Amino acid sequence: MAPVVLAVVLTPAAWGGGLPAAQGEGITLTVDKPEIRITSGFHGDFLRAAGTAPETCDVVLRLTSALAEETLDVKGKRGPFWLTVGKARFEGAPRVYMLRSTRPVEALLQPQEQARENLGIFGLQAALRVQGSEAPDLFASEFLRLKRDRGLYGWAGGGVTRGPEGTYQAEFTWPAHAPSGAYTLKAFAVKGGSVVATASVGILVRKAGLEAWISRLGERHGTLYGLLAVLIALAAGLAAGAVFGGSFRRKKKDAGA
């Protein structure tokens, strides 16, 4: 797919025919696909981002979904078993958060700066609010660890490579279980401990084709979906019975003859 330019250049860059792009403080950003379609064969994807930024700047790329409230079960030990003993609500966190950078964010920005720009672990912690817990800090770090282990959060950075004439590129691995919805990829040009320019691109992730139809039917018309699932299973079962049962009986007869 041809690259689609959706960059918002905050600081005007010196664009000129044949001249290297993005002189000055500006940053540009393009992605190789503005839309990721979840179809029956979907098993994750790759999203490639590229652009230009001044060679004197570091580049940080942040991919996030919209913020979502999440209620999670809190596990505790009751007798020998680990059971759900309560609920905790988490606000101010996206469902997906991934970071790519030329150098670790900790080396580029002070914690308060990370918190303000919502970058890195400090940025995540600053935005996250925990309800229903007496130990919000512990719960917040456990929440982040859970998300990271599920492959939905990554804040380690790295992975942005610089090319000639101020270009940069990076690749995001898109997990198959990342929820569908609107995502934002934002590029930050960082220099001297602060963000000097940003650009962002929207990415739409949606279920497509049969996949979309089935999950919509399942969510909105559960009874109809169940009926359909029963009919499909019946048809598959009867077909399999006809194919295998028939051939098997024939073979047995042949063997007996």
Next chain:
Amino acid sequence: MDIFLPVAGTSINAAVLVGAGVLVGFLSGLLGVGGGFLLTPLLIMLGIDPLVAAASGTNAIVGASASGTMAHLKARNVDLKMGTFMLVGGVAGGGAGTLLVRSLRRAGNADVVIVLCYVMLLAVMGVVLFVEGLASQVKGETEERGESWGYRLLQRLPFSTTFPVSGVKTSALAPVVLGVLVGVLAALLGVGGGFFLIPAMAYFLAMPMGLVVGTSLFQMLFTSAAVTIMQAAMNHSVDAFLAVGLLLGASVGAQGGARVARGLKGDQLKMVLALLLLALSVKMFDDLLVLPRHFLAAGGGP
């Protein structure tokens, strides 16, 4: 090739999915049991949510029992009156079971309860199969027929009804209660319930063995169909992709299993598989006791 499972919300390798079906089909053909009780734990081990595993297993059972039911209906091996009484109980029990799953899910403990039930079920199945294998090693088949103690007990219940096809007279409550139990098991565990129903029908209802298999399949088909629809409506936990993939594998595997069973000495095999079930039970139990990697988990909402 990977398939994205729309309800389970994750992708699975198609070969792994069909392979799981083949394995379950093979074992069920070999052992002469339904296989639903193997299907759900296998799906759980493949990383499918226990609720989705159980409900999709029920969906697969609809297909798995379809052609058998047709064959038994054609051969007039089904006591339709008895089957219908059981079916009424099955649908009621299935509804109650589905509601139970929903409230357990809200409390956040559906997965633990399902796994714990499986620990017990697999242990019991393992012991029964082992003893069966051992018994027929020691002596030949000893089949007791006639009026059992259980049959006489149930006859004392009210609503005495005659079932002419089976040639028995028993309380109408007996098949309904059996149906209820199977329905609850189907909703909670995603099993057909044949392992429990077949001996119970022979023992408590004193039905002739020829009718027991056909009638239990008949009621299993309709109960699992009803439970599938209720699970889809109430818990949104039926993944049709999962069910069809398993069915395809299982229908191939069952043929192979039945063929191998004819050529092999069944009793030793039965005992080996019994030990396998016991090991699986211990493994699942152990998983319940292990300190979870996270003290937070995605749950069924507030």
